[in-house]
Amino acid sequence: MKLAMHITPDIEAPLTHAPIGAMIVERTGVITWANAVCATLMAEPDADRLRLGLVFVWFGEQDAETLRQMFDVFFSAPIAQRDPWTRKFVLHATDGSRPVISLTLAPVAGEDEGRAVVYLRNTTREITAERRFSQMFETLPLGLVVVDAKGRIAQANAMLASQFGHPIEDMVGQPLNMLLPERYRDAHVHQVADYGAAPESRMMAAGRDLTGLHASGREFPVEVALTRFENPGQPLFMAIVGDITHRKRSETALQQTNAQLEEFTYVASHDLRSPLRGIGDLVTWIREDLDEALGKGALPESVTHNFDRITQRIERCEQMIDDLLSYARAGVRDTKLHRIDPRELVEEAMAMAVIPDSFEVEVDVHGKDLMAPRAPLSTSLRNLIANAVKHHGGTAGRIRIAMREEGRFSIFTVEDDGQGIPEGNEERIFKLFHRASPGTDGDGVGLAFTRRMINAHGGMVTVQGNGPLGGATFEVHWPRILLRETDDE
Known part of the structure; x- marks a missing residue:
């Protein structure tokens, strides 16, 4: 590395405030002048203390010998041929520190052959940065x-x-x-x-x-x-x-699982519906034959009751098949994004959930519009709000719906003051066909459906069995910013 330096006749003035160390030396190595930066590098309190000192004493024995050779070669050349010469040395400062410096020996423009300018630049930080990069590169x-x-x-x-x-x-x-x-x-x-x-x-x-x-x-x-x-x-x-071998394997396994689940549900829909409908038809025909043989209304009440129970269970099996199909479809991500006002979205979900007048509802939304598929997010909130009413355990209560932003997620919270969820059941309620409250209607698909739909869109849903209001608290983390692997699917 060469530096082309041009020194004015008054050489000390422009070097006094230079951002690097500078000194003027005789060909013997005697320092005749130095600036403040040079004194700082050498840990001397005053630049004047460097005057008439020998520059070679600030270096180790081997570096000092190399520097003497630089001086000999530099001053032996005609002044017109003295190009700046740069090398790295370890400086032995007064305080015991050993900074690595870049030393440049350059001629004094317009002067005789007897003096030169020595520039000193601390390269310790550069070397440290290089070492850190090398360490990072390797590890x-x-x-x-x-x-x-x-x-x-x-x-x-x-x-x-x-x-x-x-x-x-x-x-x-x-x-x-x-x-x-x-x-x-x-x-x-x-x-x-x-x-x-x-x-x-x-x-x-x-x-x-x-x-x-x-x-x-x-x-x-x-x-x-x-x-x-x-x-x-x-x-x-x-x-x-x-x-990305492991990631590709996981993606392939997940795709295969989703495909198998979808295939199974469609096969189940086709193969189970036919025999169920056949059973339903047989029950109807048997009941009609008995009415015809015994007379309308002659069947004992217990027999009529059992016929009704069979019909109800057939209808429930058909509903479970429909729910299973919906669950499989919930794993497919909706790619159509819409700008959504979160407060408007919450109000829409509340209206569709049909909350009884006996429930007090508090809405606390703090967040900007988000870009997301509207239908799955709205459906998820509606399911959770309806779930808070259905499994509350009372005919009146309090529900709080909130939204806040945290990192790249919009977090929707639905909490109530109902009976909550028994400890240890927080994950079980999300399982397919698990009913959180045995005494309520439904076949235990709602929460499983909701979680699958949220997960398919890069979000997650969690529950606290006994939240701030005393009942269950559900939190939906819905991504406002899609990660690359989600966005590129």
């Missing part, structure tokens, strides 16, 4: 690879070596293509050239699956982020590589 639990403009690997960390099964020394200097399946390599050469022409921080091949090639020949899914790597020489680029 980050993601693969990191630095690539030059020709697509060759300039640097790689241990995680990348582990991901791809190659020792670091076998990767450095090799084409980045070695980490890609053969079928992608030709296209990748052009992609590297295009990125070099207009580098920007971005995800690589957004919307497409990327595959890496392990040393064993096995391919595995990866996620890659690209960014420019600052370098004073040739341009470099850094890729951050994440092995």
Whole structure:
């Protein structure tokens, strides 16, 4: 590194307030003047105390010898050929500190051959930053690879070596293509050239699956982020590589589970409805045959009651099939977003839930409009409000509906002063066909349906069995800001 310095005839004036240390020295190394920054670097209280001292004594023995050689070579050259010369040294300050400095020896413009300017710049912070970066580069639990403009690997960390099964020394200097399946390599050469022409921080091949090639020949899914790597020489680029094998497996397993559940529900709908309807028809025919044989109204009351019970149970089975279908469909995310006023949404859900006049309702909404699918969010709130009335345990009570913003979520709260939920049952109430209150109507699908619908849209619902009002408190965390993996599905 060379610094072109131009010193005015009055050389001390412009250097007095310079942001780096500066001193004027004789060819013998004697200091004739120094500024305040120089004194601070050397831990001296006053720059005047440096005058007539020998510059070499501020360095260790080996560095001092190197600096003497710099002086000899510098002052031996004709003054017209004395270019600034920079090297790094360790300064031995008075207080015992050992800052690493960048020392530049430069000529004094317009003067004779006997003096030079020495500039001192503390590089300790730069070195510390470099060490921290190196430590982070090596220990980050993601693969990191630095690539030059020709697509060759300039640097790689241990995680990348582990991901791809190659020792670091076998990767450095090799084409980045070695980490890609053969079928992608030709296209990748052009992609590297295009990125070099207009580098920007971005995800690589957004919307497409990327595959890496392990040393064993096995391919595995990866996620890659690209960014420019600052370098004073040739341009470099850094890729951050994440092995997403486990995530892909989980996504595939979830997709298969959802597909199997949907398939099962449709099969159940078709295969169970027919025999149920057949049973219902048989019951009707038997009842008509008995009425015809014995006379209208001649059946004992107990027999009539049992016929009614059979009919009711058949109807309940059909309703359960419908609910099962609704539960399966609840796992499908609605991609149509609408701008929603949260207070208007709460009022709409309250109206649809049909709250009795005997219940006092408090609404406390603090939040801005949000972008979300309206139907699933409205349905979820309506179900929770209706649930608060149905399982309250009394004919009158108090319900509080609130909304606040926290992080990337809008949090809706529905709480009541009813009988609450027994300890240990907080998760059980969300299970399919579990009835929270045996004495109430319903088949135990509502809360399971609600949770599945909320989860499908990137949110979550939790419950506190005995909340601030004494009864159950449900909290719905609905995302105001979608994460990339949710948004890109």
